[in-house]
Amino acid sequence: MFWPALPGTGSIVAMTHHTVHAYAAPAPKAPLERTTVTRRELGEHDILIDIRFTGICHSDIHMARGEWGEGGHFPLVPGHEIAGVVAEVGPAVTRYAPGDRVGVGCFVDSCRTCENCLAGLEQYCTGELGMVGTYGDTGRDGRVTQGGYATGLVVDERYAVRIPDSLPLDAAAPLLCAGITLYSPLVHWKAGPGTKVAVVGLGGLGHIGVKIAHAMGAEVTVLSQTLRKKDDGLRLGADHFHATSDPATFEALAGTFDLVLNTVSAGLDLNAYFRLLRTDGTFVQLGVPDRPLPVAPFALIGGRRSFAGSKIGGIAETQEMLDFCGRHGITADVEVIPADRINEAYERVVAGDVRYRFVVDASTI
Incomplete structure (x- = not known):
């Protein structure tokens, strides 16, 4: 059996139905190189996705470099951060049909039976299988998962999402x-x-956060190390922009925010940063530093503030x-x-030289 290329894409080439072109890190810190990987055959509820675009997340770099x-x-x-089009479906698939625009994010399976999975919180799965990451993890079939720097992906329909027609696939992938x-x-x-x-930091995460918070109707402030990206921040929807390298920023904004x-x-x-929160405000950690973060209890206790993660x-x-x-477009x-x-893009991400997300055109893999 062969996968023909979808008309006008050339993304999935004439190969065995479970083999796709990909870019992989052969070892920690080694440059990524072109290769092939095998995907499982379609199961009852599986869909085959012709990948069109894949975003480069900083997590990709951490993982590829063993950090x-x-x-x-x-x-x-x-x-x-995978965006593509359904190429083929398993016999019991009901959610998608060939030609549908779909996306796959950070996980491709979970136990499906624990309290969190049943509540729609699969990302916090507490079952024996746990949340199965899209790459570098072990699936229920015992195979290591491989991600979206590839021309095709097989995934259970329950772990794919539909991308609205109003969003271009390349710019939707990082969502x-x-x-x-x-x-x-x-x-x-x-x-x-x-x-x-x-929003602390106006990078790949922060610039989307500004757009979403603005669309929700919140008053949005960007806290960035310098004012270099101020014009961008205001264009994206921020109401205010402050440099955290200036000590006066923390004096002027003390007790200001409901959410950081x-x-x-x-x-x-x-x-x-905790002192920037109003009483009962919450500071949410989204980035993942490579070492523990020191917390002074009185900075929280003094305003019944919360330090959370998500x-x-x-x-x-x-x-x-x-x-x-x-x-909201x-x-x-x-x-x-x-x-x-890709390797050049990795270096530029680490250097902060991207505005604001690299996306790989899968037709070039």
């Missing part, structure tokens, strides 16, 4: 991770009219986020690149 601990599964195909990472805490902590939200979303992975003086969202909430973005600001520039 989140020893071990890991290599060769590793990163990519969990599958960056978008839901910001949308979920904004909804959970009830951002909206009458609330003041601060920290999108950066670098270590910060958290206690200084990661992505469940499948239903991810669909809700995409529909919200579709209604929200996408990522992207730079689309061919696959042979």
